[in-house]
Amino acid sequence: LIISDDVYEHIVYEEGSLVRVASLPGMWDRTITIGSAGKSFSVTGWKLGWMYGPAHLIKNCHVVHQHCVHQIPTPIQEAVARAFEIELSRLGEPESYFVQISRKLKVKRDTLAAGLESVGLKVIMPEGGYFLLVDWTSLEDKLDLSGETDTERDYKFVKWLSKTRGLQVIPPSTFYSKEHKHIGERFVRFCFIKKDQSLQEAVEILKKLTTELGIQE
DSSP: OEEEEOTTTTOBOSSSOOOOGGGSTTOGGGEEEEEEHHHHTTOTTOOOEEEEOOHHHHHHHHHHHHHHOOOOOHHHHHHHHHHHHHHHHTTTSTTOHHHHHHHHHHHHHHHHHHHHHHTTOEEEOOSBSSEEEEEOHHHHTTOOOTTOOOSSHHHHHHHHHHHHHOOOOBOGGGGSOGGGGGGTTTEEEEEOOSOHHHHHHHHHHHHHHHHHTTSOO
């Protein structure tokens, strides 16, 4: 059984679209696919989503849903349904929201990635979504993180960065089970669905930091 998180299905940057797990040979009968109105239409406060898959799997989801959801946001459901009616009629066209949001975010992605690379950080360039994974270990030996009590190195760095520089990023190890947290420790995650000014300020903060550490002039 695969639960496929396709919430960023319409935010793609390179040629071609998302390859859905459920579309691969033999996978439809084993896959539940999840979507999100908050992610698709950039309204993250709208806690509304959906799932689809074969009847024998969705039937069990219905049972769980019936007993765990008690307040249905009917106006939001109506708004999302109407938004999809409009967007599906112009899918792939220049005026499509999904086309426009991807184009706008691609510029932000590239701008932030270039800025981070300019201060010596290694960026893993995403083909979709609005987060950048960045290898921060080039700074590690030059920082004193002894004041941070967390076990995971990325948590130590993220908290130090927030306290001393006012820059907040995300520690990826939080998404791993205990035995696999070490996989995410060498990275931090930057969100780039931000104002251009905020992205530039983030780069300037890191530029100042790396200059102080003697990593760049």
